[in-house]
Ligand code: FES
């Protein structure tokens with residue numbers, strides 16, 4: 070099968086990769102680049118576990134073809150902590166008990182990150198809307214909302 | 225609680241030890257495994273719900289470049305899986321459901337494996353199927369297993385206590401109803417995934433999300449007909465379990481056989497669709513229940529018959545009456561009980577264990593009936609429960625010896641927080657088509673282990689090295705609930721160090737001591753007692769050495785905040801690390817390590833289902849306030865309250881997290897979730913069509929932890945992990961009934977179910 074060459078920047082590193090036309094971004098990240106922090110809970114855009122930031126927007130990476138990411142800037146959960154310091158959202162998720170099995174966590178954090186950056190002034194209902202496409206079976210969302218709120222309110 | 229103060233670690237909301245790994249994407253789930261030469265496995269599922277297999281032709285598939293192994297029943301040992309040994313990992317002569325495994329492939333990538341599956345030709349001779357358990361029970365119904373007459377599973381749970389018929393005759397009020405509860409799914413966010421790798425000497429390593437590593441090791445050895453000493457089970461990070469990994473299933477066996485045949489490691493991961501269709505689910509039940517009471521509200525009897533759709537094979541789903549029975553026999557005091565079951569094979573997917581293990585079903589039925597009974601008696605539903613409330617030191621008809629019991633306080637707390645007095649009986653303000661109501665429901669569940677096997681034990685090893693580094697090697701498993709953190713807290717408390725000083729090792733059968741598994745809310749209690757005992761032994765050794773160094777008798781010494789000091793002279797401290805180093809660097813030195821195996825002082829139930837299977841029992845109440853739209857049938861939960869007897873909260877934050885997560889599952893059970901299964905086929909195998917709760921479905925929750933300080937528990941704790949799910953649907957169901965003045969007898973209470981009942985009521989009135 071014909072493979073396409075593409076160039077993309079992931080977590081501030083440049084990559085040149087060759088992919089099949091139907092390879093999705095989540096598979097590229099996980100299988101080719103070894104970034105398995107991006108989880109695949111459904112592969113069909115229904116759970117949000119595979120959320121990454123693409124050119125600054127949260128996307129379900131299972132719905133993005135790798136070729137569409139040519140020239141894109143991607144941030145995955147592995148790229149969020151810098152210089153050994155957790156992102157405030159990561160820290161809040163840890164401290165507030167918002168993580169159980171952790172499978173939804175990377176997606177939740179990235180979707181919240183996107184949302185908080187774009188909407189600095191938020192009410193609790195807004196965080197809920199922000200993460201309403203991301204499923205979590207373990208937590209009942211209570212502590213996830215609490216963690217996001219903590220960061221939003223700069224506690 | 226005043227005595228709490230003396231603890232450094234107990235009662236502290238320590239963040240989960242594995243949370244940073246998970247927050248940074250470093251946690252490795254089975255699907256993240258990448259071994260050299262690793263192949264991808266895929267299973268070919270049956271095309272018919274019931275058929276003879278005439279021929280399986282894999283010739284073409286085998287020729288496809290990139291295919292490394294193709295297996296059918298012929299490549300399998302003749303052994304079968306499951307509690308009733310009725311489930312061959314690959315089916316050879318007959319398929320009994322659409323999720324039956326017929327063949328499997330390992331290939332260099334998933335695409336190739338999928339293509340190869342399409343090239344396998346299977347010839348079937350369809351047989352008449354049966355999907356409804358009541359149909360399957362009838363004479364002349366298609367026979368699913370030759371040895372199961374009338375499609376009855378040979379497992380049969382029947383219990384009698386007192387004299388039900390006499391009690392019925394002596395009752396002032398009797399109510400009788402039929403309830404129907406649906407198939408529901410665990411919905412672990414991580415699809416099931418495992419990896420098998422063989423080495424040249426014939427040793428097998430499985431990377432598995434199993435909840436029962438040692439029973440799994442034994443069962444896998446049995447089915448593969450090899451010594452279990454040659455199997456090593458590594459448990460990577462588990463992306464959700466909730467009972468779904470409590471058995472050894474065909475996919476893991478298939479993965480192992482594929483890897484052996486290919487001579488390369490194999491990763492076998494389900495798609496979400498397979499996860500919905502092919503993994504065992506919580507079983508639907510039909511319950512016929514009759515309950516009676518005296519005028520004053522004294523419960524007289526319960527007479528219950530449960531029909532369970534077992535599906536095509538026997539996994540733990542068939543054994544859930546064992547727990548389901550508990551709510552019937554032991555929730556509130558009732559002295560005359562008859563409980564009977566029919567567990568019926570059908571051509572549906574087979575059922576399995578899921579959080580609460582039958583108790584959500586049992587509690588729903590019993591607690592809904594308590595409200596109906598109260599209504600008939602003209603009594604307040606809370607009063608009826610308080611009148612028959614379980615108490616400390618009572619023995620229930622099944623022989624459960626209740627020790628501590630905070631149920632009364634739980635009921636009263638929930639009622640108070642719901643503003644029960646004002647909201648329940650006075651009738652709430654009606655606004656247009658909206659009706660509001662409140663309801664509550666309680667539960668009883670094992671809280672101090674559950675002796676369902678001959679052993680309910682767990683091993684622990686604690687070692688302390690120089691610089692005071694503590695390692696707990698526990699037999700138990702972490703499935704996301706936070707047990708490893710709680711165990712670190714217990715270990716640290718006993719040793720006088722901090723939970724953050726403890727490394728927990730719990731993921732490798734070659735390292736960790738034996739444990740039954742993570743189920744029945746048992747880990748904090750059982751593994752906690754084991755860890756505590758091992759830590760106490762090491763502590764004694766540390767004190768012995770410290771006593772030489774400090775020249776003080778051991779019993780006059782104390783350890784706290786990583787230091788040893790004489791009780792009388794706390795200034796004269798010696799760091800634990802220093803004590804250890806002294807013992808290491810000397811002639812005839814010693815290592816500081818100890819083991820313990822805690823197997824609780826409980827008994828298995830006898831053949832009449834009597835016996836004290838748990839050291840202590842968990843109790844709790846949930847309350848719901850709902851608003852129902854009589855025009856759309858939509859139920860909105862405005863608020864939930866949980867009051868739980870937790871014994872002692874070792875880690876309040878993680879404990880609340882368990883209750884909240886459990887409750888969300890209960891909300892799904894109450895209002896949203898249902899696998900639509902028609903002719904054996906799951907018609908909604910996706911998150912789009914199967915509605916598990918999103919953040920928008922989650923009501924506000926108030927939680928009150930009631931500490932009864934159980935004498936058997938580690939620092940007084942009871943197990944609670946399942947309890948959040950158990951009474952939720954009943955509480956919401958009771959609130960909906962209160963709002964509408966009518967009763968629903970099925971779940972989930974989706975709008976069409978509500979509307980139908982509302983319309984029926986209106987029709988009656990006209
Ligand atoms: S894996 Fe992409 S949304 Fe579920």
Ligand code: FES
Pocket residue numbers: 167168169170171172173174204205206207208413463464704
């Ligand atoms: S923590 Fe398990 S799915 Fe969210």
